[in-house]
Amino acid sequence: xxxxxxxxxxxxxxxxxxxxxxxxxxxxxxxxxxxxxxxxxxxxxxxxxxxxxxxxxxxxxxxxxxxxxxxxxxxxxxxxxxxxxxxxxxxxxxxxxxxxxxxxxxxxxxxxxxxxxxxxxxxxxxxxxxxxxxxxxxxxxxxxxxxxxxxxxxxxxxxxxxxxxxxxxxxxxxxxxxxxxxxxxxxx
Numbered sequence: 001x002x003x004x005x006x007x008x009x010x011x012x013x014x015x016x017x018x019x020x021x022x023x024x025x026x027x028x029x030x031x032x033x034x035x036x037x038x039x040x041x042x043x044x045x046x047x048x049x050x051x052x053x054x055x056x057x058x059x060x061x062x063x064x065x066x067x068x069x070x071x072x073x074x075x076x077x078x079x080x081x082x083x084x085x086x087x088x089x090x091x092x093x094x095x096x097x098x099x100x101x102x103x104x105x106x107x108x109x110x111x112x113x114x115x116x117x118x119x120x121x122x123x124x125x126x127x128x129x130x131x132x133x134x135x136x137x138x139x140x141x142x143x144x145x146x147x148x149x150x151x152x153x154x155x156x157x158x159x160x161x162x163x164x165x166x167x168x169x170x171x172x173x174x175x176x177x178x179x180x181x182x183x184x185x186x187x188x
Contacts, residue, residue: 002022002023003020003021003022003023004021004022004023004025008030011030011031012030012031012033012034012035013030013031013032013033013034013057013058014034014035014036014058015035016035016036016037016038016039016064017037017038018037018038018039019035019036019037019038019039019040019041020039020040020041021035021039021040021041021045022041022042022043022044022045022070023043024043024044025041025042025043025044025045025046025047026045026046026047026048027046027047027048028047028048028049029048029049029059031057032049032057032058032059032060032076033047033049033058033059033060033061033062034057034058034060034061034062035062036061036062036063036064036065036066036084037064037065038064038065039062039063039064039065039066039067039068040066040067040068041062041068041072042068042069042070042072042090043070044070044071045068045070045071045072045073045074046072046073046074047060047073047074047076048074048075048076049076049077050075050076050077050097050113051077051078051113051116059076059077059078059079059080060074060076060079060080061079061080061081061082062082063081063082063083063084063085063086063124064084064085065084065085066082066084066085066086066087066088067086067087067088068082068088068092069088069089069090069091069092069130070090070091071090071091071092072088072090072091072092072094073092073093073094073095074094074095075093075094075095075096075097076095076096076097076120077096077097077113077115077116077118078096078097078115078116078117078118078119079096079118079119079120079121080094080095080096080119080120081119081120081121081122082122083121083122083123083124083125083126083142084124084125085124085125086122086123086124086125086126086127086128087126087127087128088127088128089127089128089129089130089131089132089148090130090131091130091131092128092130092131092132092133092134093132093133093134093135094120094122094128094133094134094135095120095134095135095136096115096118096119096120096135096136096137097113097114097115097116097118097136098113098114098135098136099111099112099113099114100112100113100114115137118136118137119137119139120134120136120137120138120139121138121139121140122134122140123139123140123141123142123143123144123158124142124143125142125143126140126141126142126143126144126145126146127144127145127146128140128146129145129146129147129148129149129150130148130149131148131149132146132148132149132150132151132152133150133151133152134146134151134152134153135151135152135153136153138152138153138154138155138156139155139156140152140155140156141155141156141157141158141159141160142158142159143158143159143173144156144157144158144159144160144161144162145160145161145162146161146162146163146167147161147162147163147164149165150162150163150164150165150167151164151165151166151167152166152167153166153167154166154167156169157169157172158173159172159173159175160172160173170182
């Protein structure tokens with residue numbers, strides 16, 4: 001396995017010891033990307049900062065102990081944060097913004113983005129299943145599990161399981177009872 005060079009690591013806002021990023025990963029503006037300690041990011045991932053002059057760095061922050069599978073795409077116009085020990089399955093897309101589309105006759109790619117002030121935060125110890133999409137102003141609480149193929153566009157509370165498109169809370173942990181309770185209804 002080939003990992004990015006030490007010279008490239010030195011370009012990052014922060015690059016923690018023990019971290020490994022596969023060489024077949026494309027990271028633009030590494031100076032706006034912070035990588036914690038003991039992070040693993042597999043091949044064919046893509047991190048892009050779409051508005052490098054916006055805000056204080058880092059625009060993308062991957063916390064200590066995160067494990068990110070192949071084909072992870074993170075797009076940040078402001079701030080995307082994965083807290084410590086987050087597990088990300090393959091083919092996951094995370095963005096704090098989206099493209100405008102309302103000007104008919106102008107290609108969507110030429111209409112720029114919807115916001116430069118939103119933030120995505122994935123709480124400590126959470127897991128994003130394969131093919132998940134997280135877009136917009138979204139906070140996923142700590143200890144959450146987002147099942148494969150889910151689309152999260154609204155906040156999720158701590159210690160829940162969310163599934164679907166749009167994602168809905170299907171199970172939550174009741175700290176008073178010390179048990180997981182099937183929710184089944186609430187939309188996220």
